[in-house]
Amino acid sequence: MGIIKSGGIVIDAKESGETSKLAEIFTEQFGLMKVLAKGARRPESRFGAATEPLTLIQGVYYVKEDNGIANLSAADIVSPFQHTHDDINKYSYGSAWAEILVSNLPYSEPQKRLYSVFHQALKDLEDIPDEQVEKFFWAYALKFIALLGYRPEFMICSGCSVGKSDDWMFSVENGRLYCKQCSQSLRDSLFMRLDSGETRILSVFSTADRTVLERITIDEKQMKTVRDVIEGFRRYHIQPEGELKSLQFREKINKKND
Numbered sequence: 001m002g003i004i005k006s007g008g009i010v011i012d013a014k015e016s017g018e019t020s021k022l023a024e025i026f027t028e029q030f031g032l033m034k035v036l037a038k039g040a041r042r043p044e045s046r047f048g049a050a051t052e053p054l055t056l057i058q059g060v061y062y063v064k065e066d067n068g069i070a071n072l073s074a075a076d077i078v079s080p081f082q083h084t085h086d087d088i089n090k091y092s093y094g095s096a097w098a099e100i101l102v103s104n105l106p107y108s109e110p111q112k113r114l115y116s117v118f119h120q121a122l123k124d125l126e127d128i129p130d131e132q133v134e135k136f137f138w139a140y141a142l143k144f145i146a147l148l149g150y151r152p153e154f155m156i157c158s159g160c161s162v163g164k165s166d167d168w169m170f171s172v173e174n175g176r177l178y179c180k181q182c183s184q185s186l187r188d189s190l191f192m193r194l195d196s197g198e199t200r201i202l203s204v205f206s207t208a209d210r211t212v213l214e215r216i217t218i219d220e221k222q223m224k225t226v227r228d229v230i231e232g233f234r235r236y237h238i239q240p241e242g243e244l245k246s247l248q249f250r251e252k253i254n255k256k257n258d
């Protein structure tokens, strides 16, 4: 393969050896790559800041045939997403997105649509006001899950195609929506109950861009249901099976500050 170039977003980085870092980089051209940044932990290294998680870089990689690990041979920071790095709440949410992606993306398979949605998510996270962050997090998490191959349906009943109901059941197993009547014939399914407002929010989350997301208002009860549905669906279908570590960390910090 030799030398390749691509824009990419660092989604994870671990210490490696005495002075190096082993990073997971979601590249635009080649999908997820495992990248060794030699000497990145030396204070004078030009790779130090460029291998911080949630940083957009333009990278040059030397790809060897044998072990699937590329060597970083040059890196320019395109965006450090500085506001996100300076804000523990935003950073935790951004890291939770990265956690979802790193656990599910296959190596060396371009995922251009998902890459572009993730890039947009980080750009939005940079400058949305604090009170919008949780809403944006779950909306984009739902988009990522859909682009990873698990697209849930929130528009109509999958049994009888009815589009209006005050009382819906969402099947965590197959990601489909059922009216009350149809859900009774599927007794064994793992269902979550939704009202019409919550269903509408989830359907908007699946498709909406920033302008629409900014305008949609969600009360606390709706936020809780929406969060439970997306997280329940995510945990059932994709990795990691447990809670997202970055969100657990965020909760701990919030408790300390209470």
Ligand SMILES: [Zn+2]
Pocket (backbone or CB within 6 Å): 157, 158, 159, 160, 161, 162, 178, 179, 180, 181, 182, 183
């Ligand atoms: Zn029905």
